[in-house]
Amino acid sequence: MAVETPHTTEEKKTLPLLRTEELLLNLGPQHPSTHGVLKVILTLEGEKVVKSEPILGFLHRGVEKIAETVTYNQFIPHTDRLDYVCAMYNNFAYVRAVEKILNISVPERAEYLRTIVAEVQRIIGHLFWLGTQALDIGAMTVFFFTFRDREVLLDLFEELCGARLTTSWYRVGGVERDFTQKFIDDLSRFIESFHTKIEEYDTLLVNNRIWLARTKDIAVISGEDAVAYGLSGSVLRGSGVDYDLRKVSPYGAYDKVEWSVPLGTKGDTYDRYWVRMEELKESTKIIRQCLAQLPEGEYKAYLPQVVAPPKERVFTDMESMIYQFKLYTDGFKVPEGDVYCGTEAHKGELGFYIVSQGGGKPYRLKIRAPSFIHMGAFDFMAKGYMIADVITIFGTYDIVMGECDR
Amino acid sequence: MKKIRPFRVPRGMESGTDHALAKRIQTDFPSAYLGATIFRGDLSVHLNREEIVPVCTLLKNDPALDFDYPVHITSVDYPNDPERFEVVYEFFSIRQKHQIRLKARVPEDDCTIDSLTALWPGANFLEREVYDMMGIRFNNHPDLKRILLPDDYDEGYPLRKNFPIQGRGWRDTFDFQK
Helix, strand or coil: CCCCCCCCHHHHHHCCCCCCCCEEEEECCECHHHCCECEEEEEEECCEEEEEEEECCCCCCCHHHHHCCCCCHHHHHHHHCCCCCCHHHHHHHHHHHHHHHHCCCCCHHHHHHHHHHHHHHHHHHHHHHHHHHHHHHCCHHHHHHHHHHHHHHHHHHHHHHCCCCCCCCEECCEECCCCCHHHHHHHHHHHHHHHHHHHHHHHHHCCCHHHHHHHCCCCCCCHHHHHHCCCCCHHHHHCCCCCCHHHHCCCCCHHHCCCCCCCCCCCCHHHHHHHHHHHHHHHHHHHHHHHHHCCCCCCECCCCCCCCCCHHHHHHCHHHHHHHHHHHHCCCCCCCEEEEEEEECCCCEEEEEEEECCCCCCCEEEEECHHHHHHHCHHHHHCCCEHHHHHHHHHHHCCCHHHHHC | CCCCCCCCCCCCCEECCCCHHHHHHHHHCCCCEEEEEEECCEEEEEECHHHHHHHHHHHHHCCCCCCCEEEEEEEEECCCCCCCEEEEEEEEECCCCEEEEEEEEECCCCCEEECCCCCCCCHHHHHHHHHHHHCCEEECCCCCCCCCCCCCCCCCCCCCCCCCCCCCCHHHHCHHHC
16 A cells, blocks of 8 residues: 655645644553552643643542541541641641630640641651652652651651651640650750751752753742632742731641741742742741740640540549540530631641531531642643643642542 | 521521621622521521522622632531531631631532632532532533542442441342341
């Protein structure tokens, strides 16, 4: 069979030399840069993204349904598994929502302990993000450096509660146990030297031409669009919107220490990187001040109907034993009503909406997961960029699929 | 004429009728407004589902209200109520720093409500999740399909109260299960 080629100049004019059409490409679900199991169906024109459709749910475990069958305290370990690299903040967000519906407050020392650990968790989260984002872009060394330092903090968590990732350290009405002196010493030592570590990361990235080319003017989103899409956290602040729940509705000890909210200007991947790097420094400041101010006192509220009494009391005191028995069999009773409580986790606004009809189990529990909502803006942000930039957009959201799919 | 569910303030909650935002909705949309409650400092306004879009248009576009940030959209199932489902919207205004929660009831036989995607593009995924989990259909939604569960999943809607906690299907046909 003869090969059909345009012979005459007349034909050359009418026929295109290259066949062009849109290409459909499945990215994921098994791809190392999708930060879990996420699939995106990309419609490409050459190497440009025309449309992208995220396919979620590969990690869906029905956590919201499970919540309806367990007592409020039993749900705390389930929150660890939402955003499994930052379990502490999930615990914090959840217990805050339960405390809001119960209308109880926690002792001052517990507030400080919670704030310190939450900020340590934020540092861990940002280090994890920085390492993987740089790895996605091709800078391998940053990953080793950040994971080396993350390891120190995870060892601290192990000292604190026996677990590195699934911590379950927060409790309704306080925390599970107090800091040890070793924890405080190790944390202070880390915080004192952490700025040198940040400088070390900067030497690898700040003047790195590849890093700048891959992050500057990539995935730009204006402040107004970011708000309308419901983006939060560093992604929103990278677009210059001053919205940080730690300032808007302060909790913990955030209103008792001096710190500032870094804001980007352009809303590109570089600004979000810059915001997170500044937040690392702010977290260091918060932890240093909190450790200096750390008041004496109880680490758990004395509310026997909600908070399990200390073990010494349970073994010596009949009343405490009854309370403990009631708590671990029926759970505490929560008044009828519904609350939403948002907490500034390092990924964005992590909120819990709890509907109670009285009784020991939530009637309905909804998790406002920042990763899920960020994926809603994915198509908007990826449009018009190269396929290689799609990978950096996953990174810049800092998505964790455990939280996204719940 | 459709039967409007008489609104009462539940036990333990304050009435929110005097709240400025609730008053504003009441004066602008008297037919949509059913009542308002305040619980733990959060204002909830109960609305007729027919007028959810006009009310939200006011909330978003009025500079004094300025609800630019969609916090979450979710749904609750009350199987024993005449209007079975409740769609819950939570909005926040980043400039005005105030919050509002809207609640609209949806009956089971006509399980639809209008979509807010045109106002807040972020509502797209949130409404898809409500559809996926509770089976409430959103009119005028650009791409209403399942989001967390597979597209061909036909065992119902998991967050409805009559959906079993334990899985059912092939495994239940095993002999030792009986």
